[in-house]
Amino acid sequence: MTVFRLAILDGLTFSPIRKQRSAAKVSMSNALQISHHLWQLKMGMVNAYLLETDDGLVLVDAGWPNKTEAIFKAVQESGHNPADIRHLVLTHGHIDHAGSAAEVRRRTGARSYAHAADLELINNGKAERPGTTVTPGIVPAIAYLLFIKPGGTTYESFAIDQTLKDGETLPMANDIEIIHSPGHCAGHIALLLRQEGILIAGDICSNIMGLAYSVLNEDRALARESLLRVAAHPFERAVFGHGKLLDKRANQLLEERFSDTKVR
Numbered sequence: 001m002t003v004f005r006l007a008i009l010d011g012l013t014f015s016p017i018r019k020q021r022s023a024a025k026v027s028m029s030n031a032l033q034i035s036h037h038l039w040q041l042k043m044g045m046v047n048a049y050l051l052e053t054d055d056g057l058v059l060v061d062a063g064w065p066n067k068t069e070a071i072f073k074a075v076q077e078s079g080h081n082p083a084d085i086r087h088l089v090l091t092h093g094h095i096d097h098a099g100s101a102a103e104v105r106r107r108t109g110a111r112s113y114a115h116a117a118d119l120e121l122i123n124n125g126k127a128e129r130p131g132t133t134v135t136p137g138i139v140p141a142i143a144y145l146l147f148i149k150p151g152g153t154t155y156e157s158f159a160i161d162q163t164l165k166d167g168e169t170l171p172m173a174n175d176i177e178i179i180h181s182p183g184h185c186a187g188h189i190a191l192l193l194r195q196e197g198i199l200i201a202g203d204i205c206s207n208i209m210g211l212a213y214s215v216l217n218e219d220r221a222l223a224r225e226s227l228l229r230v231a232a233h234p235f236e237r238a239v240f241g242h243g244k245l246l247d248k249r250a251n252q253l254l255e256e257r258f259s260d261t262k263v264r
């Protein structure tokens, strides 16, 4: 009887609170479902992505150093088990995308992939290449000083198991195409999910306060060429390493924005 009454009291008294808690949890989740097979994992100023494929989970990028727990928590919030991550694909070798990759790889046993041009960064754990410059303007300058420079110059290096090249499809998902897009970084790749009409853009540009050149580039003119080449592909939506989802006409918006040579 006592147990029964407690159960009722528990239900009457605590259900509303539980509802509030679960509502708060939903709004604070770091996992945002983008499509049937794709989740955005938000880790502060940088996003990673989680893909479901026929061959298990694919993690695209792995955040700053010491973010493994944050990544795994976001993976859980997406309804998946981090132990099921079987592949780790890097859009490029910068520290904010590859910083926790060594630990993720060690703890999951995931196979790692990147473009060959960034092996020199990844194999040596170098934050960026010499000669990488900050985009002109006050906003990139502040972003660099506040968010990028304090991140340091090195991260834990690791081995890439398989290199990816332009035009090939992901070995574990043959409808996902690699687009080599150098300029931001020599080994940068974007991923085109053809069937879903979505581009995982990495850092070809950012979409924090609208579409803009990434804060850092090795060669901004080449980055612009790559942007326009990527934009010639068919996709309606695009997600970025930094910033928000572009939900409609994404390839046209990229083309419009970056075909204007006056845009810095």
Ligand SMILES: [Zn+2]
Pocket: 092, 094, 097, 184, 185, 203
């Ligand atoms: Zn980058």
Ligand SMILES: [Zn+2]
Pocket: 046, 094, 096, 097, 203, 241, 242
């Ligand atoms: Zn980045």
